[in-house]
Amino acid sequence: MTESTQHLTAQAQPETPAFTQRSWLKTTAMVSGLAVAMLATNALAAWPRNPVAALAIGPLLALAMISLYIWTVGRVEHRKAVELGAAKRWRHILAGTGLGLLMSGATVGILALCGAYAITGWGSVSGMLAVAGMMCAIAVSEEVFFRGVVFRLLRGRWGTTVALGISAVLFGLVHLVNPDASLWGAFAIMIEAGIMLGAAYLATGSLWLAIGVHFGWNFAITGLFGSVTSGSEARESLVTATSSGPDWLSGGSFGPEASIVAILVCSAAIVVFLVVARNRAKAN
Numbered sequence: 001m002t003e004s005t006q007h008l009t010a011q012a013q014p015e016t017p018a019f020t021q022r023s024w025l026k027t028t029a030m031v032s033g034l035a036v037a038m039l040a041t042n043a044l045a046a047w048p049r050n051p052v053a054a055l056a057i058g059p060l061l062a063l064a065m066i067s068l069y070i071w072t073v074g075r076v077e078h079r080k081a082v083e084l085g086a087a088k089r090w091r092h093i094l095a096g097t098g099l100g101l102l103m104s105g106a107t108v109g110i111l112a113l114c115g116a117y118a119i120t121g122w123g124s125v126s127g128m129l130a131v132a133g134m135m136c137a138i139a140v141s142e143e144v145f146f147r148g149v150v151f152r153l154l155r156g157r158w159g160t161t162v163a164l165g166i167s168a169v170l171f172g173l174v175h176l177v178n179p180d181a182s183l184w185g186a187f188a189i190m191i192e193a194g195i196m197l198g199a200a201y202l203a204t205g206s207l208w209l210a211i212g213v214h215f216g217w218n219f220a221i222t223g224l225f226g227s228v229t230s231g232s233e234a235r236e237s238l239v240t241a242t243s244s245g246p247d248w249l250s251g252g253s254f255g256p257e258a259s260i261v262a263i264l265v266c267s268a269a270i271v272v273f274l275v276v277a278r279n280r281a282k283a284n
Contacts, residue, residue, distance in 0.1 A: 030076045031149055038145040041065050045137035051129035058133030062140035069144045083148055083207050092204055096212020103269060104220035107262045116250040120240045123226055127236020131223030139215035146171050147201045147210050168194025175230045185254035189230060192257060192266035199273035221256055228255040
């Protein structure tokens with residue numbers, strides 16, 4: 001284990017429960033219940049195509065998922081969910097959303113310069129808004145479960161390195177159920193989202209930055225740039241676009257997330273987040 005990892009692991013973790021035989025049963029029930037809630041939230045969020053319905057349902061589902069997590073943590077772990085605290089909440093959400101938009105824009109921009117992405121026309125503002133509502137719910141549900149539950153509990157038990165690795169692998173594998181999924185795409189998601197969003201959580205100690213990055217990235221890729229996200233079905237977007245070239249460059253049917261460009265862009269973000277997390281750990 002490197003010195004920086006030791007700092008991250010040694011960092012105070014008031015949100016991590018002490019495991020006993022009884023708490024294992026409660027924790028297993030919590031993990032299972034929140035996993036079902038995540039899957040249900042994502043399914044319901046993807047259902048409405050009307051922008052008004054999507055913009056109403058998406059945030060409501062996100063709020064329900066957050067409320068369920070806070071209530072469950074209080075009942076099972078007997079603590080406040082400080083990882084979803086109000087301190088710097090909106091600052092982290094806005095910063096994360098901006099970072100997600102910036103990284104997706106950089107990825108698509110490089111792909112365009114390489115001839116792997118081209119805008120073909122205008123799409124639909126209403127479609128873009130529907131995507132925003134859907135991605136709001138998905139970003140919250142997946143971050144609450146994978147970073148708030150899976151990563152946090154694994155970290156408390158086996159440390160930061162193991163938690164980052166296992167939670168990232170699980171996050172990548174879950175995306176294999178999407179219509180145009182691939183092993184390469186799942187591997188790319190493991191790095192770009194699984195590790196990067198875990199690092200974003202480490203950098204702040206809260207889930208809000210990771211939620212913002214997740215939302216900004218997904219919304220931009222699908223709602224603004226007219227590409228698919230993680231091999232999921234296509235949606236109406238602000239512009240229509242086509243991709244071309246080898247799959248390792250364009251991402252193929254999985255979307256830009258399976259592009260080597262996206263992996264490199266997100267890897268740069270991982271380094272930044274981990275440096276911030278190490279400095280935060282040293283300060284504590």
